[in-house]
Amino acid sequence: xxxxxxxxxxxxxxxxxxxxxxxxxxxxxxxxxxxxxxxxxxxxxxxxxxxxxxxxxxxxxxxxxxxxxxxxxxxxxxxxxxxxxxxxxxxxxxxxxxxxxxxxxxxxxxxxxxxxxxxxxxxxxxxxxxxxxxxxxxxxxxxxxxxxxxxxxxxxxxxxxxxxxxxxxxxxxxxxxxxxxxxxxxxxxxxxxxxxxxxxxxxxxxxxxxxxxxxxxxxxxxx
Numbered sequence: 001x002x003x004x005x006x007x008x009x010x011x012x013x014x015x016x017x018x019x020x021x022x023x024x025x026x027x028x029x030x031x032x033x034x035x036x037x038x039x040x041x042x043x044x045x046x047x048x049x050x051x052x053x054x055x056x057x058x059x060x061x062x063x064x065x066x067x068x069x070x071x072x073x074x075x076x077x078x079x080x081x082x083x084x085x086x087x088x089x090x091x092x093x094x095x096x097x098x099x100x101x102x103x104x105x106x107x108x109x110x111x112x113x114x115x116x117x118x119x120x121x122x123x124x125x126x127x128x129x130x131x132x133x134x135x136x137x138x139x140x141x142x143x144x145x146x147x148x149x150x151x152x153x154x155x156x157x158x159x160x161x162x163x164x165x166x167x168x169x170x171x172x173x174x175x176x177x178x179x180x181x182x183x184x185x186x187x188x189x190x191x192x193x194x195x196x197x198x199x200x201x202x203x204x205x206x207x208x209x210x211x212x213x214x215x216x217x218x219x220x221x222x223x
Contacts, residue, residue: 002027004124004217005131007192008144008199010178011151013206017144018126020210023073025124025217030117031075032127032134033097034088035068035110038077040097041084052100061105068113098178102185128182131193140220142213143192146202148175 004027008014015031022029043052043060050056067078076085087093100106107129114134118125125134131141152172159165166174182190192198197216201209 002122003118003138004140005138006126012144018124022124028121028123030125036101037088038079038084040100042079057103141193141196143196143198150202
């Protein structure tokens with residue numbers, strides 16, 4: 001099986017990029033972040049805003065049953081029978097997922113699902129620490145990045161017409177905080193693989209980034 005890993009910083013358009021590449025290259029796309037968000041939805045359902053601790057997470061993970069199923073190109077995430085697919089991008093989940101995902105018990109749970117999927121599918125797997133920890137032997141590893149300012153502006157442009165839109169400055173502060181958490185966490189720190197290819201799309205459109213990554217992947221495929 002041929003696997004492409006897409007790691008990178010929050011707000012770089014990794015999910016959209018992976019979707020487009022999967023369509024153009026006929027690869028199955030696995031969204032790792034969606035699985036972590038599904039777990040976070042279930043955590044919030046059980047514990048609300050209680051800060052996760054090692055003991056809480058240990059017991060929580062023991063009782064997790066996670067299903068990742070596909071309806072056409074749509075990846076659905078079902079946790080303990082609850083379909084959270086259409087709630088994964090809720091703002092409260094986006095703000096809480098970084099508190100749940102760093103725990104090693106959670107990461108091991110998700111890692112088993114990821115590796116099983118890659119074993120059975122030619123795929124693009126998007127998320128964090130995919131190329132360094134989850135699939136270290138993947139044939140093609142991409143690390144997507146952009147400046148915090150560019151990512152904040154993109155996020156602001158997405159939200160500016162919605163009620164209670166945060167300011168650009170608030171979004172930038174949140175992105176910087178998220179980067180700091182991701183880079184410095186004990187398990188699954190956000191770092192490019194040694195043999196990864198860094199793609200900075202600060203000055204590119206989505207179409208330009210797709211074309212650049214497509215060429216890299218095809219070259220790795222020997223095409």
